[in-house]
Amino acid sequence: MSAALAPDQQASSSARKIGVLLVDDDPIVLMDMAQSLTDAGLVVFEARNADEALKVLATEPDVLMTITDVDMRDGSLDGFQLARLIAMRWPEIGLLIISGQNRPRASDLPEGARFLTKPCEPRSLVGSVFAFVSQQSGSI
Numbered sequence: 001m002s003a004a005l006a007p008d009q010q011a012s013s014s015a016r017k018i019g020v021l022l023v024d025d026d027p028i029v030l031m032d033m034a035q036s037l038t039d040a041g042l043v044v045f046e047a048r049n050a051d052e053a054l055k056v057l058a059t060e061p062d063v064l065m066t067i068t069d070v071d072m073r074d075g076s077l078d079g080f081q082l083a084r085l086i087a088m089r090w091p092e093i094g095l096l097i098i099s100g101q102n103r104p105r106a107s108d109l110p111e112g113a114r115f116l117t118k119p120c121e122p123r124s125l126v127g128s129v130f131a132f133v134s135q136q137s138g139s140i
Contacts, residue, residue, distance in 0.1 A: 018133055019043045019062035023053045023082065024069040024098075029118070033067065036122035042129060049075025050082040058091060064136070065094035065129050069118070070102045080108045087111070094132035096125075 020042050024030045027048075034044045045060055047053035049072050057063055066086055070079035077085065083095045087110035095110060100118035109115060114128055 014131070015045045017062055018064055018129065019045060019060060020129055021045045021047060021053060021056055021060075021063045021066040022068075023047045023050065023066065023079065024074070025049060025072040025074060026069070028068070033120070033125060036125055037081075037129065039122075039127045040129075042126075050077035050085075051075045053082060056084070057086065057093070063090075063093060065096065065123070065132055067096040067098060067129075070097060070099035074119070077101075080104065083113055084110050087113070089092075094129075096128050096132075 020037050022030055022033050022044060024033070025048050030046055030048070034046055036046050043062060045056045045063060047056055049090070052075070053066065053068065055089050066083070068079040068082050072078060079097055079099070083097050086093055086095060095113035096116060097104065098116045098120055099108065099114055104115050116124055116128065
C-alpha cells in the first residue's frame with residue numbers, strides 16, 4: 001500500500017539522506033511502512049524488536065528518526081520503553097510511536113515524541129518524518 005507523494009514530501013537526491021529506523025514485529029506491517037518511506041526517498045533500516053533496533057542505532061549514524069510499534073512479542077523492551085531509552089541515549093533522533101491497541105498516557109511518551117494510530121496512512125507516516133527533519137534543520 002503505497003501512495004504517490006507530493007514533490008515537497010520527496011527527499012531530494014542531492015540532499016543528505018534521511019535515515020529512518022522502523023521497529024515492528026509484524027513483517028507485513030514492516031514491509032508496507034518501509035515501502036512507503038522508501039518511495040518518498042528515505043533510507044530505511046528495519047528491526048523486528050527493541051534489541052535489534054538498539055544494534056542498528058549503535059552502528060548507523062544516518063538514522064534521524066525512529067518509528068516504533070508499542071507491542072512487540074520478542075525483545076526485552078516494548079515500544080514506549082525503547083522510545084524513552086532512545087531519547088536518553090540519542091536525543092537528536094526523532095521518535096514516532098505507533099499502535100493499533102495502546103493509547104499513550106502523557107508519561108509514556110518522551111518529550112518531543114509523536115504518536116500515530118495504526119494502521120497509518122502513508123502520507124501521515126511520511127509527513128511525520130519530514131516534519132521532524134524540517135523542524136530540526138529548518139528545511140529538508
